[in-house]
Amino acid sequence: MGTGLGDTIQFCRYALLLLRADVKILFAPQAQLKSLMASLGNGVRIVEPDDHSRSFDYHIPLMSLPLLFGTTVNTIPSTTPYLFCR
Numbered sequence: 001m002g003t004g005l006g007d008t009i010q011f012c013r014y015a016l017l018l019l020r021a022d023v024k025i026l027f028a029p030q031a032q033l034k035s036l037m038a039s040l041g042n043g044v045r046i047v048e049p050d051d052h053s054r055s056f057d058y059h060i061p062l063m064s065l066p067l068l069f070g071t072t073v074n075t076i077p078s079t080t081p082y083l084f085c086r
Contacts, residue, residue, distance in 0.1 A: 014065035
């Protein structure tokens with residue numbers, strides 16, 4: 001089962017933590033969310049999910065990022081706003 005639209009909106013905030021860790025991000029959100037996710041910033045490159053021409057070192061599901069960062073109730077990324085309508 002894939003990530004839903006709401007899950008993508010909720011958990012994309014972890015991309016900002018990856019940027020702070022100086023990680024190059026290729027992000028393949030659902031088509032309906034591409035323009036919204038582009039507002040995450042220049043460090044997040046939006047790609048098509050079926051574009052296999054991109055090379056990368058690691059792949060991680062969006063909903064695994066809280067575990068990767070050891071998130072607790074007190075450490076949920078809370079920068080607001082983290083998305084912008086254009």
